[in-house]
């Protein structure tokens with residue numbers, strides 16, 4: 090009876106995405122995916138009635154084996170006939186195994202093949218949590234879906250520890266299945282392997298050989314960055330069978346969930362909706378609102394005018410502000426009710442869009458607003474305002490909800506590195522993709538980077554940091570960075586706020602602003618110069634051709650002439666017949682076709698920030714040099730998409746020249762001669 094316990098039916102997969110919609114049946118109800126499961130650690134979703142959960146559309150709630158084992162204890166569930174009756178909940182319950190608590194709670198005494206020995210935080214008793222004990226407890230609780238006990242470790246663990254933990258997880262998975270016996274309860278296994286793809290592959294292979302009813306991606310959201318998590322989630326989801334549910338444990342914000350659905354995950358749980366409610370905050374169609382803020386004191390509007398939940402239909406923001414300020418439990422309850430409704434509504438919208446095959450559209454639209462903070466009453470740096478600069482020239486400082494600072498172009502609203510820490514994005518998109526560390530160790534003449542669009546110097550500083558790190562490991566070839574920028578205000582602004590832009594706390598950036606050049610005292614081979622003025626014109630007179638180009642201009646919305654065919658032709662000419670690789674954050678068809686027309690080979694780059702993919706361009710010489718590398722060159726299939734695209738020709742190409750432009754692209758060596766319109 091392996092797969093039949095849930096009778097999983099895949100109903101749709103979105104085009105251009107891994108997002109799926111499915112239905113499965115537990116012992117209590119039919120479940121529609123993708124879905125969010127509110128967390129009811131102690132057999133209660135904090136401050137919520139089960140009736141409220143039903144009305145909001147909760148299909149499964151999550152309960153916690155570890156906590157329920159300690160209190161009230163398995164015997165209570167046995168005598169009272171299980172958790173559904175106990176908490177008056179007629180829909181499904183998923184119990185997690187306790188693996189995460191073994192990892193996260195400070196009472197662990199010993200870990201062995203047998204299980205984890207820990208001390209009860211209630212009465213000091215010593216308790217063994219083994220796969221068998223976990224399953225017996227979950228049987229007594231009577232959950233619809235049990236989780237096999239896993240050995241969770243920090244996602245940033247080294248490979249040896251990650252491998253050991255993974256292997257224990259596999260042996261425990263087999264023991265958990267055996268302990269389940271012929272119970273009708275479904276059981277999921279948890280794929281481990283930290284951030285090592287090889288281990289994830291191995292873990293998925295071992296566990297999918299066993300007859301589990303579904304698979305969870307475990308060991309994420311425990312210390313790694315958002316991008317690492319998304320990359321590993323995508324990688325792991327693709328290793329799991331199509332005909333079983335996939336569950337990403339402990340994730341996340343609405344945006345995190347949207348991203349993971351896009352990567353092929355069906356089920357989620359997270360404490361965030363009730364936890365932020367307790368702290369006075371709500372997710373709304375107007376952004377993320379903190380109700381404690383004084384701006385709501387006199388607001389008679391509903392919390393979210395677009396929401397149909399009981400909180401929004403009955404209470405105004407002023408009242409919620411008051412409840413939050415006075416610490417009243419009702420505020421927590423009302424905001425929690427709304428947040429859970431918001432999550433479920435998001436999941437329903439996602440499901441509908443998958444079934445109607447317009448998920449990508451919804452994904453783009455939702456992704457735009459889900460990371461916004463309070464649009465009507467924007468949060469300003471109120472305290473800092475008087476003393477510290479927040480604006481300069483065309484730019485202002487933007488603080489992301491995640492807490493990092495970046496620079497916003499005021500007129501267009503465009504933000505440099507809006508979604509990830511600027512240094513993290515610079516490292517991922519430019520430094521790592523350019524294989525800068527490896528290149529620096531190659532004995533050769535000096536390496537030149539053209540940093541086109543200095544901005545607040547995140548990319549240049551990421552390259553400098555890479556040099557400094559690598560210099561500790563051995564001797565390096567010299568590195569010279571040439572930054573092009575016509576407006577230094579964004580860097581000057583950031584330099585006023587090194588409390589926020591901590592990566593600028595070095596001598597280089599100030600020297601670049603003051604003198605236009607910098608030579609590292611510590612590393613004689615490391616130097617940096619600024620070429621001020623119009624980027625296009627100045628590239629022509631650059632002192633040296635590049636080996637690498639970091640192309641990070643504002644998008645074509647804000648500065649249209651930096652993304653034209655003429656610009657890329659000029660860049661190509663600037664490469665002077667050398668092997669040059671260019672990296673840029675955009676993945677727009679218009680930019681890619683202009684790069685192709687200019688003579689570059691064009692490949693897909695890894696995802697970074699809010700971009701699903703980025704772009705790498707190579708001169709023919711660079712393409713030959715990397716002939717043996719796995720480059721994801723745009724293929725004939727991309728060419729077909731280009732043919733159907735609305736932005737087929739760069740704006741500057743006259744309609745009379747469209748057909749010759751088309752021939753030029755079709756004749757590009759990157760594509761096979763037979764490719765063309767179908």
Ligand SMILES: [Zn+2]
Nearest residue numbers: 396398401427
């Ligand atoms: Zn609401």
